[in-house]
Amino acid sequence: MLLLASSRTVWNPVGDSGGRSDRNMKIPSKWYFQTKLFTRRGFHASVQSRANMALSQCRSRRISVTNQHPTPSTPTDAVSGENLNDQVLAGAEPGATSIVSPPHPMVPVASAAPTLSRVGAGFIWGLILASFGVNMAYIVPLAFSLSLKLNELAPGQEELLGVITGSGAVVALVTAPLLGMLSDRTRSRFGRRRPFMLGGLVIGLVSLFVMATAPSLPILIVGWMLAMLGWGTATGALLNVQADRLPEEQRGKVAGLNGFASMIAPTVGVVIAGAVASSLFLVFLIPGIVGGLFLLAFAIFFKDADSRAFEHAPMTLGGVVSKYVFNPKTYPAFAWNWLGRFFFFAGLSFSTTFTAFFFAQRLGIPLEEIAGVIGMVALLGMVATVIGSIGGGFLSDRLKRRRVFILVSAIAFVGGALISAVAWDLTLIIVGSLLINFAIGCFSAVDQAIVLDVLPNRETEAGRFLALMGFAQQIPGVIAPVFAGLIITIGATAGEKNYALAYIVSGALVLLGAAVIFLKVKVVR
Numbered sequence: 468m469l470l471l472a473s474s475r476t477v478w479n480p481v482g483d484s485g486g487r488s489d490r491n492m493k494i495p496s497k498w499y500f501q502t503k504l505f506t507r508r509g510f511h512a513s514v515q516s517r518a519n520m521a522l523s524q525c526r527s528r529r530i531s532v533t534n535q536h537p538t539p540s541t542p543t544d545a546v547s548g549e550n551l552n553d554q555v556l557a558g559a560e561p562g563a564t565s566i567v568s569p570p571h572p573m574v575p576v577a578s579a580a581p582t583l584s585r586v587g588a589g590f591i592w593g594l595i596l597a598s599f600g601v602n603m604a605y606i607v608p609l610a611f612s613l614s615l616k617l618n619e620l621a622p623g624q625e626e627l628l629g630v631i632t633g634s635g636a637v638v639a640l641v642t643a644p645l646l647g648m649l650s651d652r653t654r655s656r657f658g659r660r661r662p663f664m665l666g667g668l669v670i671g672l673v674s675l676f677v678m679a680t681a682p683s684l685p686i687l688i689v690g691w692m693l694a695m696l697g698w699g700t701a702t703g704a705l706l707n708v709q710a711d712r713l714p715e716e717q718r719g720k721v722a723g724l725n726g727f728a729s730m731i732a733p734t735v736g737v738v739i740a741g742a743v744a745s746s747l748f749l750v751f752l753i754p755g756i757v758g759g760l761f762l763l764a765f766a767i768f769f770k771d772a773d774s775r776a777f778e779h780a781p782m783t784l785g786g787v788v789s790k791y792v793f794n795p796k797t798y799p800a801f802a803w804n805w806l807g808r809f810f811f812f813a814g815l816s817f818s819t820t821f822t823a824f825f826f827a828q829r830l831g832i833p834l835e836e837i838a839g840v841i842g843m844v845a846l847l848g849m850v851a852t853v854i855g856s857i858g859g860g861f862l863s864d865r866l867k868r869r870r871v872f873i874l875v876s877a878i879a880f881v882g883g884a885l886i887s888a889v890a891w892d893l894t895l896i897i898v899g900s901l902l903i904n905f906a907i908g909c910f911s912a913v914d915q916a917i918v919l920d921v922l923p924n925r926e927t928e929a930g931r932f933l934a935l936m937g938f939a940q941q942i943p944g945v946i947a948p949v950f951a952g953l954i955i956t957i958g959a960t961a962g963e964k965n966y967a968l969a970y971i972v973s974g975a976l977v978l979l980g981a982a983v984i985f986l987k988v989k990v991v992r
Contacts, residue, residue, distance in 0.1 A: 582714065583712065583713065583714040583715075584714065585714055585716070585717060586712055586713065586714075586717065590712070590769075591717075591721055591724065593764070593765045593768060593769065594705065594708065594709070594721070594725070594765065594769075595721075595724045595725055595728045596728070596761045596764070596765065597664075597705055597761050597762045597764070597765035597766075598702075598705055598725050598728050598729055598732075599728035599729070599731070599732045599758070599761060600732070600757070600758030600759060600760065600761030600762045601671075601698055601701050601702050601705065601732075601758060601761075601762055602702075602728070602729045602732035602733065602758070603732035603733065603735060603736040603754050603755075603757065603758040604671055604675070604698055604736075604754060604755040604758035604759060604762075605671065605694050605695070605698035605699075605755075606732060606733040606736065607733055607736035607737060607739075607740055607754040607755075608675070608678060608691070608694065608751060609632060609733075610733050610737065610819070610822055610823070610841075611736075611737050611740055611750070611823060611838060611841065612678070612740065612747075612750050612751050613628060613631060613632070613678070613687075613691065614628060614823040614824065614834065615747055615750065615823075615834070615835070616678065616679075616681065616687055616747065616751075617631065617684075617687070618834055618835075619747070620681070620683065620684050620687065621684060625821065625824045625964075626952040626953075626955070626956065627684070627952075628820060628821065628948070628952070629820060629948035629949045629951060629952035630688070630948075630949065630952075631684075631687060631688050631691050632691065632820065632944065632948045633944070633945045633946070633948050633949050634688050634691065634692055635688075635691040635692050635694060635695035635944075636695065636941050636942075636944030636945040636948075637692075637945055638692045638695045638696050638699075639695045639696070639699045639937070639941045639944070640938060640941045640942060640945060642696060642699070642700075643699060643703060643934040643937050643938070643941065644790060644791050644931060644934040644935060644938075645787065646663065646700055646703060646930075646934065647703060647707070647930030647931045647932075647933060647934030647935075648782070648787065648790055648928075648930060648931050648934075649663075649930075650663050650703070650704065650707055650930040651707075651779075651927065651928055651929065651930040651931060652777070652779045652782070653774060654774050654775045654776075654777050655773075655774060655775065656773050656775060657771060657773075658771025658772055658773065658774050659707070659771065659774045659777075659930075660704045660705075660707050660708050660711070660769075660771050661704075661766050661769065661771040663700050663701070663703065663704040664701050664704045664705070664762060664765070664766040665763075665766050666697075666700060667696075667697045667698060667699070667700030667701030667702075667703075667704065668697070668701055668759050668762050668763060668766070669697070670693060670696055670697030670700065671693075671694060671697030671698040671701060671755065671759065672697075672755055672756070672759055673693060673697070674690050674691070674692075674693035674694035674696075674697055674698075675690075675694065675751045675752055675755040676751075676752065677689065677690035677693060678690035678691060678694065678751055679747065679748045679750075679751035679752060680748070701762055703930065703933065703934060703937070706933045706937075707929055707930045707933060708769070708771075709721065709722075709725075709919065710919060710922060710925055710929035710933060711925075711929060713919065715919075715920065716864060717864070718864070718915075718916040718919045718920065719859075719860040719861065719862075719863040719864035719869070719912065719913065719916040720860055720861050720864050721860075722860050722911075722912045722913070722915035722916045722919075723856045723857045723858070723859060723860020723861055723912040723913075724856075724857065724860070725912070725915070726852075726856035726860065726908055726911035726912035726915065727852055727853055727856040727857055727908060727912070729911060731849050731852060732758070733845065734842065734845035734846055734848070734849055736754035736758070737838060737841055737842045737845060738842045738845075738846070739753055739754050739757065740753070740754060740838060741838035741839050741842050744835075744838050779927075790931055791935075792935075793923075793932070793935055798921075798923050799987075800921040800988050800989075800990040800991065801921045801922070801923055801932070801936075803983060803984065803987035803988050804914070804917055804918065804921055804936075804984055804988050805935070805936055805938070805939045806939070806980075806983050806987075807873075807914075807980045807981065807982075807983035807984035807987070807988070808914060808936070808939035808940060808980065808984075809938075809939040809940075809942060809943060809980065810976050810977070810979045810980030810983065811877075811910060811914075811976070811977050811980035811981065812939065812940045812943040812944070812947075812980075813943035813946070813947045813976045813980075814880070814884075814947075814972070814973040814974065814975070814976030814977035814978075814979075814980065815907065815943075815973070815977065816943050816944060816947035816948055816951065817947055817950075817951045817954070817969050817970070817972050817973035817976065818884060818887070818903065818969065818970055818973040820947070820948045820951050820952075821951065821955065821964075821966065821969070822841065823837055823841065824964070824966075825887075825966045826840055826841055826844075826896070828963060828964065828966065829890060829891055829892075829896060829966070830892075830893060830896070840893075844893075844896065844897055844900050845900075847897055847900070847901065848900045848901055848903075848904035849904070850901070851900075851901040851902070851904040851905035851908065852904045852905065852907070852908040853908070854905055854908070855876065855879075855904065855905035855906060855907070855908030855909035855910075855912070856908030856909060856911060856912045857908075857912075858909070859872045859875075859876070859908070859909035859910075859912045859913045860912035860913060860916065863912075863913050863916060864916075867992060868992050869913050869914075869916060869917050869920070869991050869992065870917075870984060870985045870988060870991060870992065871985075872909055872910075872913040873910060873913055873914060873917075873981050873984045873985055874981050874982075874985045875909060876905070876906040876907075876909035876910040876913070876981065877906065877910070877977050877978045877980070877981030877982075878978075879902045879903075879905050879906040879909070880902065880903055880906030880907070880910075880973075880974060880977045880978075881974040881975075881977065881978050882902045883898075883899045883900065883901070883902030883903035883904075883905075883906065883974075884899070884903065884970040884971065884973050884974035884977070885899075885970070885971070885974060886898050886899035886902065887899035887900070887903070887970045888966070888967040888968075888970040888971055889967065906977070910981075914984065917984070917988065917991050918933070918936050920990075920991050921988065921990060921991060922936075951969050951972075954968050954969050954972060955968070955969050
């Protein structure tokens with residue numbers, strides 16, 4: 468017996484008149500057929516004729532259906548199972564060697580977004596300095612200032628820091644997609660992104676004043692919620708600018724520089740805060756004012772195109788709510804990367820939320836005097852951050868490979884977390900910090916490039932999808948600090964929290980996140 472089309476795949480041994488072999492032509496079940504193969508001369512021709520007739524009818528039916536329904540169902544790669552529309556939307560250029568895997572030649576796909584031109588050095592450095600400023604303005608309170616204020620308002624209750632930071636993350640979680648959609652739809656002579664940079668700057672500076680003068684814990688929480696709203700809005704606008712302007716061949720490099728700036732910003736900010744540590748008010752305000760000036764300069768000189776001619780469908784409440792989620796089956800590469808980032812940032816939150824308290828306990832130094840030590844260790848970590856962020860970003864562009872750098876960063880992070888878990892002296896703490904800083908720098912740069920590579924609907928919904936990807940960082944910011952606050956109490960003795968367990972859990976989550984991206988985001992090399 469020769470069984471043809473016993474599944475949904477038909478083999479055409481001679482091909483059509485165009486010279487293309489339809490070895491994987493899909494046909495509906497009603498075209499299933501089978502023939503018997505005899506040795507008599509002439510029956511071979513009959514078998515071939517019937518096969519070609521079925522294929523011809525199938526093509527005609529397929530063309531007819533395509534004309535009636537111009538939007539085809541989402542195609543997937545036969546080997547990897549990846550959404551092939553995503554591959555085109557991610558920016559792969561026909562005929563070019565790309566970091567994003569090319570689409571399957573036999574499947575109709577959505578048209579690619581217009582090719583983006585390379586940006587100049589002035590734009591890149593303005594963007595990097597603006598990102599540096601925003602990160603210094605709101606990460607310094609997270610890493611240092613909030614701990615001092617909490618110790619003043621509620622001495623010995625450092626576990627409440629998780630409640631404070633979690634409350635701010637809830638605000639970012641709720642508002643980010645809405646602000647992203649509004650930014651995408653903004654029509655003004657100043658463009659779509661600049662108004663949100665300036666608005667975020669104003670709210671962010673107000674939040675720092677509120678936190679610095681907070682007379683009670685509830686007011687401190689409100690201040691941090693405002694900080695996440697303001698600085699989060701500014702950060703989202705800067706990310707949207709990258710999606711709007713950066714071509715594929717510059718994403719890794721810019722992400723590397725941007726990641727480096729984001730990592731060193733808290734270090735510089737803590738050093739500045741340490742210089743004015745005698746005044747808690749200045750500890751909050753000075754890093755924010757300095758960082759805000761960088762953002763203001765970029766907002767003023769950045770040429771955001773006039774968006775008054777943009778046309779969008781009216782927004783409805785139901786439509787807005789539906790945009791807070793996406794279908795992972797429609798965008799599988801985007802979805803798997805989202806999940807990997809979720810695990811990575813959950814692990815990162817476990818190791819960074821209680822940094823000041825961890826250093827004070829392990830080194831036996833009063834919390835009020837720990838700023839200088841944290842600043843010194845962080846300055847040493849800058850070297851590792853440079854290697855990880857710049858090296859990972861630049862190499863991922865040059866080698867046109869991204870996923871392997873995600874795995875390398877996870878292995879380094881696990882090593883640093885395990886060393887920190889057993890560290891009771893400054894030398895081991897520095898070694899652990901160097902490895903962790905390398906890992907964070909490498910992951911931040913390379914995965915940010917991956918996000919831009921797999922970003923769907925870049926022309927019309929960049930703000931929305933970048934905000935949804937931000938959920939992968941913000942949701943852990945809500946959950947992880949609370950759980951970390953509980954974990955450090957497990958097996959804790961009088962006056963000593965169990966930070967070792969927190970670092971072990973941190974390393975496990977980071978490794979899980981990297982494995983998801985490495986094994987599942989196959990549309991990116």
